[in-house]
Amino acid sequence: MQLTLDLTGRHVLVVGRPDRARHAVAAVRADGAVVESRPADDAARHLRALLAGAGPRLLHLVVWVEGPGEARVAIAASAAALEVPLATAPATDPSPHGHVTLVGGGPGAPELLTVAGRAALAAADVVLHDRLGPGDRVAELAPGAELVDVGKTPGHHAVPQREIEALLVEHAVRGRRVVRLKGGDSFVFGRGGEEVAACRRAGVPVTVVPGVTSAIAVPEEAGIPVTHREVSRAFTVLSGHVPFSDDELRHLVGLGGTIVVLMGVANLPQTAAGLRRHGMSVDMPMAVLESGFTDRSRRTVTTVGEVDALIGTFRSPAVIVIGEVVRVADAGLDEVADLVAFAAPRPVGSEGSRAGARAGAAASRAGAAASAADARVTA
Known part of the structure; x- marks a missing residue:
């Protein structure tokens, strides 16, 4: 659904069952709209009532998601009579089987979340997220999904790890697409291996999307x-x-x-x-x-x-x-050159020998610079 309308404060009717229309509802709500969602037959009756003068005609856009063909015809006719634009949005496909995806959210910047991670979040029904990574943008990244904060702080685990694993399995068994969103990478001190094992024990399909580790x-x-x-x-x-x-x-x-x-x-x-x-x-x-x-x-x-x-x-x-x-x-280029000379592997010795190596490197660089200067003068 691509719209050029400014929906801020506008009233939008989204047509479709709640489970099928949730992404469309979330999308127009994110654009600032005042959203009402109704199944197709109910939406058709509502529009006919508006045409008959029952209630104020406070409606700026109708978004069709799904429903019977005859309901769409009726809704299109009513929208045209009300001079309200009609747009079409894709339905949220139901998941026949539950699935868990572990998504590494990266070090915090939303642009460092991978394309695969974004796709998994966009399709999620439920997101269990931590406090690190792009946690403050999760509502935007997973429109319409149920959000569950299971984040830990040092010394305080509000939701124990075993309970997190049980929640992943519980939601997936109910046929939901579940995303476990973590900061960094799920397998770098993220206990992702334990969550994968819990899903496999329960017979729940699980996928891992790597993340950019903060390390x-x-x-x-x-x-x-x-x-x-x-x-x-x-x-x-x-x-x-x-x-x-x-x-x-x-x-x-x-x-x-x-x-x-x-x-x-x-x-x-x-x-x-x-x-x-x-x-x-x-x-x-x-x-x-x-x-x-x-x-x-x-x-x-x-x-x-x-x-x-x-x-x-x-x-x-x-x-x-x-x-x-x-x-x-x-460090500048010359300083890095000194550092390379200083850090080069050497026989075990005193700090003095390493200091001498550093001084020698600096002296060599100074000598090279002086020779270059002399060459420029004589030229």
């Missing part, structure tokens, strides 16, 4: 690449809502590369202290990226040694990035 997207928004040639060739993504063990911290320090921690603000003091205890340099860069892709986003760049002074100033949700790649965000 990569939020650092990208801040200009931080989680890998960078000759600086970091690996990145490790961890859930930080439970403190890391000494074995995990020791492994992270030894592995090198980039460390990305989700849900780690509350345990950041223990994380930083543990990394230092197991040998990570106090000068290792760290970025805390709060509320990515929102108008509340904030980037704080510090180090593993200095972050303690900032504890208490960070708020969830946040992505924590630890590694030399943090320096890349604000």
